[in-house]
Amino acid sequence: MKTGTIKGGIALGIERVGTAIEDLPVPSKLIIPLKQHQGAACKAKVKKGQEVKIGDVLGEGGEDTAPIHAPVSGKVVEIVKRFPDLKGGYIPAVGIESDGKEEWAVEAVDKDPLSFSKDQILQAIQNNGIVDYGIDAVPLAAKFNFAQMKGVTTLIVNGVDVEPGVGVCLRLLAEKRQEIAGGIKIIKKILGVNTVYLVVENISLQAQGTIEGAIRGVAEVAVVPPKYPIGLAKFLVKAVTGKEVPSPNGVPEDVGVCVVGLETVVNVWECLRTNRPPVDKIVTVFGAVNTPKNLRVRIGTPLKDVLSHCGVSGEIGKVVVGGPMMGLAQYTLDIPVTKEIDAIFVQRESDLAVISDQKCINCGWCVKVCPMRLLPHIIASYCEVGMFNEAEAYNLSYCVECGCCAYVCPAKIPLVHWIKFGKSQIKREEQ
Amino acid sequence: MKDKGFVVSVGPHIQSKNSVTHVIYGFVIALLPVIAAGIYFFKMKAVEIVVTAVVSAILFDALFQKMICKKVDLMSGHALLMGLLFAAIMPISVPWWAVAVGVFVGLLVGEYVYGGFGNNPFHPVLVGWAVLKLSYPSYLSMASSVLGVLKLEGISAIVEDYSYFSEAYGVGDWSTLGGKLKLLIKVLLGWKPGAWGDYLFGCVGCICALAILVGAVFLFIKRYINWYAPIGFLGTVLLFSLIFYNGDRQYLYPFILIQIFSGSTLLAAFFFVTDFVTTPFTPLGMFIFGAMAGLVTMLGRLWGKWVDPVWFAILVANAFTPLIDRFTRPKPFGRVKSSV
Incomplete structure (x- = not known):
C-alpha cells in the first residue's frame, strides 16, 4: 500500500453520504441534452414523433464527441434548439416521453470482455458513448488515444470524490469491487501499462482492506488523506507519484500518467460485458434535503424529480450541481442529470455564503491553504482593480479555482469570483 | 418547492465560520487574563491605564471613521483590541493623559492616514508607543523593571537578591533541579528583584508570563495564530542569550529565564509578531520576520542603550515586511522552466 499527500488544501470535515445506492424511478418525461461533455454538441439523429428504445442513438x-443514447423507451416529443446548459448558455436537447416498457434496442449478452482485442474495445467504448464522468467530462476513447500518443506509463484510478460530502466513489468501492477489478484489467490492456494505482481515502480501514483484496494483482491501492481538493487529477498525480503536472496548461498525460474516474471504470466493464450503453448516472443528493441519498438516476431525469424523491422542506435558496466547493449553481430545476453531474447540493436561503467588501487583512490563510502555492489575496486584489497583467505576473492562470482560499477567508472576500473575472478579462483581451 | 429563480453564484458555496470579527474577539479574550494579571499586580494604577486606553480608543476610532466617511462600526471590536493592546504595553509610571495621547496618535498616524484597518504598514499600537517614548521618555523609562536592573546591576545582583530573599520562603538553593523549577515558576508568576511585597515595576500586560501563555494557548487552539513567527522570535532571543552571555556561567539559567519570560518578550511573541496586517503572509516570511524582530531586540538588550527595545524591534521588522514578502514568494505548483 502506498500513501501520499499534498501541501495545502483543507480538511473540511463534511461527512460523505454513505447510504447504499438506490434506484430512482424513471420519470414520465425526460430531457436529454445533446452535449454532455467538453467540446462540441452532437447533432440530433431522431425526429419529433419517432419511437425510440433504450440504447437508440439520439445524437x-x-x-x-461521444454519441448520446436514448435512456428510456418511448416517443420523442420535442427537439429543443435552445435548452439551458448547466455550464451556462444554450444547447440542443431531445425530450422523450416514457412508455414505461423499458425495452432495449439491443439484446443483453454476457461476454467476457477480456477476449476482445484492443481496437474492438476502443470501438465499443466510442460507440457506446462512454465518457470520463465528472464535471469536466471528456470522451473516453479520445482520452485513451491521446494517452497512448503521449506514451503513458502509469494509470491512476481515481477512487476519491473531489467534492466534500459526495459518496459516489465510496459506494462504488463497497458495491462494485469485481467490476472495478475487471474494468482496470481492460484499461490496462488498452494503454499497455503495468503500474496501476487505485487511490482511496483513508476514512475507513475496513473498506481499504476489502478493496485491496478484490484488486490484488491488478492494481496497487494508494491511500490519501481526506483533504479537499486532493481528488483533482493534478493533485492525485502529485500525491501518488510525486510528479508535478506542468502548469498552467499541462495535463497528467504530460508526465506519463492517465487518470480515470472510478465510475468510468465500472461503466467500461459493464458496457463491454453486456454490449449495452450506460444510461444511468450515480449521483449523491445532499445538503438541505430530508434524506441525503446516493441514487442511480436515469440520464435525462430533471433535477426536480430527483429532489422531490429525496424530499425538500422549506424554501431552498441555491441548487448546485457538482458539489459545494466547485459546483455550478443552477437557476432552474428543469436541468436534467447528465454524464457531467456527480452530485446535487441543495442549500437553504439562510445558509448561503456571504461576501463582503471588507479590506483584506493580510492574514495569509489563503496562502497557507492554496494547493497551487499561489498568493490568492494579491491576485484577487489586482483583478478587483482591473490590473490583469499584474495578476498574471502573480500566476493568475495557474489557479484551479478549487475555492479553498475563499472558504477560509475571514474577511469573506469572493476570491474565486475575482480570479474567474480576471481570467475571463484576459481571455477577452487576447481575442 | 419552487422550480426557478434560485441564487446563482460562483463557488465555493460553503464558508468557514471564522470571520475577522471572530478573530478580533479571539484576541480580546486571549488578552483578558493578561490584563487581569496586570490589575492583580498593579491594582488601581492598571485599572486607570486600561480604562483610559479602551475608552479613548473607542472614541477616537469612531471619530476617525466618521472623518473618513466610513460607517461607524463599534461592534467590530477593533477599537477594543487596540485599546487593550495599548494598555498592555504601558509601564505603570505613565499618566492617564499620556495614554490618551498615545492612542490618538497611534490610531491617526499608525492607521487612519493609510485608510484604516488592513492598510497600515506599521502596528498602530506600536506607533503610538513610539511617539510616547520619544515625547515623554521619563514616563516610559523601564530602568526599574527586571530587565532594567539586569542592565544596571548585572545578573549576579539579581540572583543574589533572589537567593537572599527567597530563603525566607524556604526556597533555598536554586542550583538543584527542584530549585530551578521553583525559580521558573516564580518567574512565570511575575518575578521581581526584591522581597515579596516590595516595590514592583513593569508594563501592565507584561508582568505575568503565565497569563500571556494562557492567552497564547487559546489563540493556538483557535488557530488564529501559528507558530512560525513566535518560534522565529523566541528562538532568536534564546540563541542570542545562549551565545552572547558573557557573565558567570552559573547564572546562565536565570539570565535566559529573564530574557524570555520577563519584560515584553512573550507578549510580543504571541500578540504583536503574529499580527495579521503588518507581518508577512508566507510561513517562511513569518519566520524571518520573527527572527528579525528577535535580532533587533537582542542587539538592543545586549549592546544597546535601551532596556527593552522589543516594540522598537517590531516596528523595524514591520518596515521590512514588503521586502520579506517579495523574497519569500512560494514557487507555484508545476512551474516548469520554459514557462517562466
Whole structure:
C-alpha cells in the first residue's frame, strides 16, 4: 500500500453520504441534452414523433464527441434548439416521453470482455458513448488515444470524490469491487501499462482492506488523506507519484500518467460485458434535503424529480450541481442529470455564503491553504482593480479555482469570483 | 418547492465560520487574563491605564471613521483590541493623559492616514508607543523593571537578591533541579528583584508570563495564530542569550529565564509578531520576520542603550515586511522552466 499527500488544501470535515445506492424511478418525461461533455454538441439523429428504445442513438457528432443514447423507451416529443446548459448558455436537447416498457434496442449478452482485442474495445467504448464522468467530462476513447500518443506509463484510478460530502466513489468501492477489478484489467490492456494505482481515502480501514483484496494483482491501492481538493487529477498525480503536472496548461498525460474516474471504470466493464450503453448516472443528493441519498438516476431525469424523491422542506435558496466547493449553481430545476453531474447540493436561503467588501487583512490563510502555492489575496486584489497583467505576473492562470482560499477567508472576500473575472478579462483581451 | 429563480453564484458555496470579527474577539479574550494579571499586580494604577486606553480608543476610532466617511462600526471590536493592546504595553509610571495621547496618535498616524484597518504598514499600537517614548521618555523609562536592573546591576545582583530573599520562603538553593523549577515558576508568576511585597515595576500586560501563555494557548487552539513567527522570535532571543552571555556561567539559567519570560518578550511573541496586517503572509516570511524582530531586540538588550527595545524591534521588522514578502514568494505548483 502506498500513501501520499499534498501541501495545502483543507480538511473540511463534511461527512460523505454513505447510504447504499438506490434506484430512482424513471420519470414520465425526460430531457436529454445533446452535449454532455467538453467540446462540441452532437447533432440530433431522431425526429419529433419517432419511437425510440433504450440504447437508440439520439445524437452523434464527429470523431471527438461521444454519441448520446436514448435512456428510456418511448416517443420523442420535442427537439429543443435552445435548452439551458448547466455550464451556462444554450444547447440542443431531445425530450422523450416514457412508455414505461423499458425495452432495449439491443439484446443483453454476457461476454467476457477480456477476449476482445484492443481496437474492438476502443470501438465499443466510442460507440457506446462512454465518457470520463465528472464535471469536466471528456470522451473516453479520445482520452485513451491521446494517452497512448503521449506514451503513458502509469494509470491512476481515481477512487476519491473531489467534492466534500459526495459518496459516489465510496459506494462504488463497497458495491462494485469485481467490476472495478475487471474494468482496470481492460484499461490496462488498452494503454499497455503495468503500474496501476487505485487511490482511496483513508476514512475507513475496513473498506481499504476489502478493496485491496478484490484488486490484488491488478492494481496497487494508494491511500490519501481526506483533504479537499486532493481528488483533482493534478493533485492525485502529485500525491501518488510525486510528479508535478506542468502548469498552467499541462495535463497528467504530460508526465506519463492517465487518470480515470472510478465510475468510468465500472461503466467500461459493464458496457463491454453486456454490449449495452450506460444510461444511468450515480449521483449523491445532499445538503438541505430530508434524506441525503446516493441514487442511480436515469440520464435525462430533471433535477426536480430527483429532489422531490429525496424530499425538500422549506424554501431552498441555491441548487448546485457538482458539489459545494466547485459546483455550478443552477437557476432552474428543469436541468436534467447528465454524464457531467456527480452530485446535487441543495442549500437553504439562510445558509448561503456571504461576501463582503471588507479590506483584506493580510492574514495569509489563503496562502497557507492554496494547493497551487499561489498568493490568492494579491491576485484577487489586482483583478478587483482591473490590473490583469499584474495578476498574471502573480500566476493568475495557474489557479484551479478549487475555492479553498475563499472558504477560509475571514474577511469573506469572493476570491474565486475575482480570479474567474480576471481570467475571463484576459481571455477577452487576447481575442 | 419552487422550480426557478434560485441564487446563482460562483463557488465555493460553503464558508468557514471564522470571520475577522471572530478573530478580533479571539484576541480580546486571549488578552483578558493578561490584563487581569496586570490589575492583580498593579491594582488601581492598571485599572486607570486600561480604562483610559479602551475608552479613548473607542472614541477616537469612531471619530476617525466618521472623518473618513466610513460607517461607524463599534461592534467590530477593533477599537477594543487596540485599546487593550495599548494598555498592555504601558509601564505603570505613565499618566492617564499620556495614554490618551498615545492612542490618538497611534490610531491617526499608525492607521487612519493609510485608510484604516488592513492598510497600515506599521502596528498602530506600536506607533503610538513610539511617539510616547520619544515625547515623554521619563514616563516610559523601564530602568526599574527586571530587565532594567539586569542592565544596571548585572545578573549576579539579581540572583543574589533572589537567593537572599527567597530563603525566607524556604526556597533555598536554586542550583538543584527542584530549585530551578521553583525559580521558573516564580518567574512565570511575575518575578521581581526584591522581597515579596516590595516595590514592583513593569508594563501592565507584561508582568505575568503565565497569563500571556494562557492567552497564547487559546489563540493556538483557535488557530488564529501559528507558530512560525513566535518560534522565529523566541528562538532568536534564546540563541542570542545562549551565545552572547558573557557573565558567570552559573547564572546562565536565570539570565535566559529573564530574557524570555520577563519584560515584553512573550507578549510580543504571541500578540504583536503574529499580527495579521503588518507581518508577512508566507510561513517562511513569518519566520524571518520573527527572527528579525528577535535580532533587533537582542542587539538592543545586549549592546544597546535601551532596556527593552522589543516594540522598537517590531516596528523595524514591520518596515521590512514588503521586502520579506517579495523574497519569500512560494514557487507555484508545476512551474516548469520554459514557462517562466
